[in-house]
Amino acid sequence: xxxxxxxxxxxxxxxxxxxxxxxxxxxxxxxxxxxxxxxxxxxxxxxxxxxxxxxxxxxxxxxxxxxxxxxxxxxxxxxxxxxxxxxxxxxxxxxxxxxxxxxxxxxxxxxxxxxxxxxxxxxxxxxxxxxxxxxxxxxxxxxxxxxxxxxxxxxxxxxxxxxxxxxxxxxxxxxxxxxxxxxxxxxxxxxxxxxxxxxxxxxx
Amino acid sequence: xxxxxxxxxxxxxxxxxxxxxxxxxxxxxxxxxxxxxxxxxxxxxxxxxxxxxxxxxxxxxxxxxxxxxxxxxxxxxxxxxxxxxxxxxxxxxxxxxxxxxxxxxxxxxxxxxxxxxxxxxxxxxxxxxxxxxxxxxxxxxxxxxxxxxxxxxxxxxxxxxxxxxxxxxxxxxxxxxxxxxxxxxxxxxxxxxxxxxxxxxxxxxxxxxxxxxxxxxxxxxxxxxxxxxxxxxxxxxxxxxxxxxxxx
Numbered sequence: 386x387x388x389x390x391x392x393x394x395x396x397x398x399x400x401x402x403x404x405x406x407x408x409x410x411x412x413x414x415x416x417x418x419x420x421x422x423x424x425x426x427x428x429x430x431x432x433x434x435x436x437x438x439x440x441x442x443x444x445x446x447x448x449x450x451x452x453x454x455x456x457x458x459x460x461x462x463x464x465x466x467x468x469x470x471x472x473x474x475x476x477x478x479x480x481x482x483x484x485x486x487x488x489x490x491x492x493x494x495x496x497x498x499x500x501x502x503x504x505x506x507x508x509x510x511x512x513x514x515x516x517x518x519x520x521x522x523x524x525x526x527x528x529x530x531x532x533x534x535x536x537x538x539x540x541x542x543x544x545x546x547x548x549x550x551x552x553x554x555x556x557x558x559x560x561x562x563x564x565x566x567x568x569x570x571x572x573x574x575x576x577x578x579x580x581x582x583x584x585x586x587x588x589x
Numbered sequence: 590x591x592x593x594x595x596x597x598x599x600x601x602x603x604x605x606x607x608x609x610x611x612x613x614x615x616x617x618x619x620x621x622x623x624x625x626x627x628x629x630x631x632x633x634x635x636x637x638x639x640x641x642x643x644x645x646x647x648x649x650x651x652x653x654x655x656x657x658x659x660x661x662x663x664x665x666x667x668x669x670x671x672x673x674x675x676x677x678x679x680x681x682x683x684x685x686x687x688x689x690x691x692x693x694x695x696x697x698x699x700x701x702x703x704x705x706x707x708x709x710x711x712x713x714x715x716x717x718x719x720x721x722x723x724x725x726x727x728x729x730x731x732x733x734x735x736x737x738x739x740x741x742x743x744x745x746x747x748x749x750x751x752x753x754x755x756x757x758x759x760x761x762x763x764x765x766x767x768x769x770x771x772x773x774x775x776x777x778x779x780x781x782x783x784x785x786x787x788x789x790x791x792x793x794x795x796x797x798x799x800x801x802x803x804x805x806x807x808x809x810x811x812x813x814x815x816x817x818x819x820x821x822x823x824x825x826x827x828x829x830x831x832x833x834x835x836x837x
Binding site: 560561562563564566567570571573574575580 | 769770781
C-alpha cells in the first residue's frame, strides 16, 4: 500500500510529542526513517539539505518572527511541511506550512488527519486492490490447485513462467494462502474445482 | 515489562496468562501463594537465569536474548525444547483434533467441507510430527553429544564423522513449510469455511490455532536465536580441537 522507506524530519522540542508522532506514524503502517532535532534550528534549509526528507514536521513556535524558510527555493518545493500546533499559531506562521496537525486532537482524529495529509501528498496510496482474484488469476489458481507445476501452467495458458509466478504471488497475497494444499482447499470450497477432478490428476 | 526475579510468580501469570504453559514446562504448577519467581525456581530446582530468559523471550518477542544466553548449557535448552514438543504432541494437537472432530459431527456443514478441513489438519499434523521427530531423533542427540564431548574431552569417532557431514545450519532451514500450512489454515477458517450452525466450535479451533502458532514462533525463535549460536560455538570448538589433535 505504501512506497519504500520514507525520510522524515521532526523538529520539535518535546520528547513526548516526538515519540507520540512516531507511534502515530507506525500505526498508520509507514516504513520510515526519522531524523529528530529538539531545538530551534538556525538554518532550516541547511538542515533539510543535510537530511533530505520528504516530510518535515516542525513546531511553529521554533520559528521566530524573523526566521523564515524560503519555501520558494527550488530545493524545498518538493518537501511537504507539516506544522505541529500545540497552541494558537499566528496566521503568518501558519501560511508557511502545507498542513497543520493539532497535537491536542484525540487519537482517532489525529490518525484521520495524518492519513489525509499523507494521501493528499501522494505518500499513502489507497489500496484499491479489492483482493478478489482476476479471471486470469482464477485460471492459474485452478491449475495450481490441481497440482500442475509452473512449467505445465505456463504451457497450458500460453504465458511465460515469469507471469505464472507473478500470478501466484498475487494469489497468495490476496488470499493469504501460501501452500499448494491450502490453495486446493480454497479452490474446492469456492467450487473452482471438484474434489473428483483432483483425484483424477493424482492418479494420473 | 520485563519479568524479574523478585516479582511474585502469581503476578507473572497476571501479566501474561499465556506464560502458564511455559512455566508448566519447567515442572512448575499453579498454587504459587506469595512466592517470588526466585523462590519458586529454587523450590523446583530450576535455573533462575534460564527461566527468566525463557519467560521474557516468550512474553516479549522483541526481547532479544543477551549474551548471557550463550552461557547456558545446551542440555538445559534441549530439555526445554523437548518439553514444548511434548506439549504440542500430547496436548495442543489432540485438543485441536478433538474440536475438529466435534465440528465434523455438526450436520449443518457439508460433508465435503468437513473432510477438507480435517484432511488439511491431518496433513499439517503429519508434517509437524515429522519435523519434531527429526529434531528429537537427530538434532537434539547430536547437540547433547557435542556438549558431552566438549565437557569430557572425549569425542567418539561417530561424532567426528557426523561433524564432518552435518551442521546445525542444515536443520535451521526447514521450518518453513510447517509454518505456512498453519498460516493457511488460519485464513481458510477465517475467510472461507461456511459458518456451521454452532459457530462457537470454529471460533474455538481458530483460537487454539493462534495459540499454537504463537507458541511455535517462540519455539523457533529460541532454536534460531539461542540454540543455534550455542551449537555453532561448540561445533567450532570441537572442530578446532580435532584438527589440533590430527596435527599432533
